[in-house]
Amino acid sequence: MITSIANVSRALAEKKISCVELTEHFLTQIKSKDDKMNALLHTDEELTLAQAREADALRSNGDQRPFLGIPIIHKDIFVTKDMPTTCGSKILKDYMSPYNATIVDKFHQSGMTLLGKANMDEFAMGSSNETSHYGPARNPWHHDYVPGGSSGGSAAAVAAGYSLVATASDTGGSIRQPASVCGVTGIKPSYGRVSRYGMIAFSSSLDQGGVITKTAEDAALMLNIIQGQDYHDASTAKMPTEDFTRDLSVSVKGLKIGLPKQFFQSDLDPGIRTVIDEAIELYKGLGASFVSIDLPSLKYSIPTYYIIQPAEASSNLARYDGIRYGYRCGDANNLQELFMNSRHDGFGLEVKRRILMGTFALSSGHQDEFYKKALHARTHICNDFNKAFAEVDVILGPTCPRSSFKIGQLSDDPILMYLSDIFTIGVNMAGLPGMSIPAGFHHEFPVGLQLITNKFKESLLLRTAHQFQLHSQWHLATPKFLGY
Amino acid sequence: MIDSSLKVDNQLVRHVAKLAKISIHEDEIDQIRDSMINILEMTQQIEEVKSIKDTTFNTEALSVDDLPEDEVVHGNLIDYMNDHFKQFSQGYFRVPTFVSDD
Numbered sequence: 385m386i387t388s389i390a391n392v393s394r395a396l397a398e399k400k401i402s403c404v405e406l407t408e409h410f411l412t413q414i415k416s417k418d419d420k421m422n423a424l425l426h427t428d429e430e431l432t433l434a435q436a437r438e439a440d441a442l443r444s445n446g447d448q449r450p451f452l453g454i455p456i457i458h459k460d461i462f463v464t465k466d467m468p469t470t471c472g473s474k475i476l477k478d479y480m481s482p483y484n485a486t487i488v489d490k491f492h493q494s495g496m497t498l499l500g501k502a503n504m505d506e507f508a509m510g511s512s513n514e515t516s517h518y519g520p521a522r523n524p525w526h527h528d529y530v531p532g533g534s535s536g537g538s539a540a541a542v543a544a545g546y547s548l549v550a551t552a553s554d555t556g557g558s559i560r561q562p563a564s565v566c567g568v569t570g571i572k573p574s575y576g577r578v579s580r581y582g583m584i585a586f587s588s589s590l591d592q593g594g595v596i597t598k599t600a601e602d603a604a605l606m607l608n609i610i611q612g613q614d615y616h617d618a619s620t621a622k623m624p625t626e627d628f629t630r631d632l633s634v635s636v637k638g639l640k641i642g643l644p645k646q647f648f649q650s651d652l653d654p655g656i657r658t659v660i661d662e663a664i665e666l667y668k669g670l671g672a673s674f675v676s677i678d679l680p681s682l683k684y685s686i687p688t689y690y691i692i693q694p695a696e697a698s699s700n701l702a703r704y705d706g707i708r709y710g711y712r713c714g715d716a717n718n719l720q721e722l723f724m725n726s727r728h729d730g731f732g733l734e735v736k737r738r739i740l741m742g743t744f745a746l747s748s749g750h751q752d753e754f755y756k757k758a759l760h761a762r763t764h765i766c767n768d769f770n771k772a773f774a775e776v777d778v779i780l781g782p783t784c785p786r787s788s789f790k791i792g793q794l795s796d797d798p799i800l801m802y803l804s805d806i807f808t809i810g811v812n813m814a815g816l817p818g819m820s821i822p823a824g825f826h827h828e829f830p831v832g833l834q835l836i837t838n839k840f841k842e843s844l845l846l847r848t849a850h851q852f853q854l855h856s857q858w859h860l861a862t863p864k865f866l867g868y
Numbered sequence: 869m870i871d872s873s874l875k876v877d878n879q880l881v882r883h884v885a886k887l888a889k890i891s892i893h894e895d896e897i898d899q900i901r902d903s904m905i906n907i908l909e910m911t912q913q914i915e916e917v918k919s920i921k922d923t924t925f926n927t928e929a930l931s932v933d934d935l936p937e938d939e940v941v942h943g944n945l946i947d948y949m950n951d952h953f954k955q956f957s958q959g960y961f962r963v964p965t966f967v968s969d970d
Contacts (some may be wrong), residue, residue: 691911720889721891734900744880756960757914758914798903
């Protein structure tokens with residue numbers, strides 16, 4: 385019964401289970417596994433159970449909200465009034481926000497209860513969860529391996545059965561990549577579809593909040609809740625809300641799916657290639673057709689990303705100065721030292737590296753050669769996707785070039801770590817919606833299939849993913865907890 | 869155009885760190901310098917990107933040619949403000965003090 389939000393919602397409505405029973409089930413999972421998994425940074429059992437009891441009382445009084453009493457985990461990048469928000473950083477240790485992020489408020493208004501806050505790479509800067517100040521979350525399929533990042537805690541929590549949904553954020557692949565390596569479903573909506581208010585800013589032109597769930601149907605249900613224009617976030621799009629579940633049952637027959645040449649080059653791991661080829665065959669069997677497409681500027685996506693993103697991060701993270709909130713060093717002789725020492729001690733190495741890179745790229749004399757050039761490259765990437773979507777409905781490929789890797793394996797080589805996001809960054813550059821869904825296994829680790837559609841075509845994206853899951857079992861696989 | 873001869877040395881790392889208002893200890897500089905060199909090498913690839921003239925994404929609007937040179941402020945910011953801005957001692961830039969009615 386506790387396999388999807390859709391199922392649980394029905395069970396609650398039919399009184400087959402109470403909100404308290406459901407919550408206790410998840411709390412038991414957390415208590416038995418999270419000492420080793422480290423997927424959560426904050427929990428408050430008393431608060432969560434109180435919310436569950438209140439939800440049961442409301443249901444008894446006739447409240448029929450479909451998600452009332454269903455627990456959710458929020459990535460620790462979303463500010464919450466009821467639990468600390470650290471963004472995986474020492475500089476925000478024990479920080480209590482005076483307000484909720486819009487996403488958090490929307491889930492709260494739908495009646496969902498707060499189960500905990502998920503571990504993440506510090507300020508979402510990482511692809512393995514290893515940059516978290518609070519230690520890495522671990523992959524539920526094997527605890528010596530990374531759960532991906534930056535939303536590694538969210539993906540690991542859903543894969544391990546702590547919850548059926550967790551919020552996540554995606555700046556260069558941070559929803560899709562951990563969803564892929566943990567074997568769960570993740571959606572990064574179009575830029576502007578979902579409010580970023582209260583989602584701690586990292587790279588404002590690329591950041592987008594979304595969800596990680598077990599199924600595409602659940603992702604559609606959750607996106608229904610969080611979509612929409614927000615007057616607190618000027619970058620949200622002024623467009624009507626949609627019911628993303630409406631077309632889920634429509635077949636993919638007749639869909640034209642593009643396979644970017646750049647996703648299938650010779651250096652793609654053959655094990656990953658096999659899984660993707662099998663997915664392509666499944667779609668062919670359902671009546672979709674495939675064409676090869678060219679995204680020639682995609683080769684610039686990593687270098688472009690590592691100019692634009694640090695530049696924006698260096699500006700966004702300037703607010704952490706030891707004065708207004710967060711960690712403050714105790715050994716400063718003057719204001720300047722207070723700023724510099726607080727930022728030195730409060731930020732981890734990867735965050736400092738990116739702030740320095742961004743400051744350099746924006747500094748006098750270098751802005752034209754780096755930042756402006758990167759904006760030109762970004763426009764080329766957008767144009768490539770525009771041309772492709774004039775020809776095809778959906779783009780398909782692997783989410784990651786590899787399955788999970790051992791904790792520590794890439795931490796000394798930032799460039800190799802950055803390449804983990806080689807297939808996902810282009811989507812953020814162009815502001816497109818993208819999903820990762822489980823499509824098979826390689827070396828006993830899940831492999832994700834990435835689906836991409838044109839801007840604001842989430843309905844088509846979710847339908848394409850749902851149809852795959854109707855005809856496959858990969859999303860139902862649960863971790864064997866090797867090494868636990 | 870990206871200057872391929874750009875030299876990232878410890879002095880540059882210290883300068884950028886001051887601009888970013890982050891203390892960098894001497895024993896950390898080499899590691900940060902090396903990773904900056906590697907990342908900059910990777911970004912060289914965008915040198916071959918053609919500039920876009922006619923596009924809705926008008927990067928010309930982002931021109932910042934008129935901005936002054938970056939300047940690192942040493943020492944106490946209040947002393948610097950007093951030394952460089954007469955208005956500072958006259959009360960400009962100050963946060964208003966709340967006076968209670970009681």
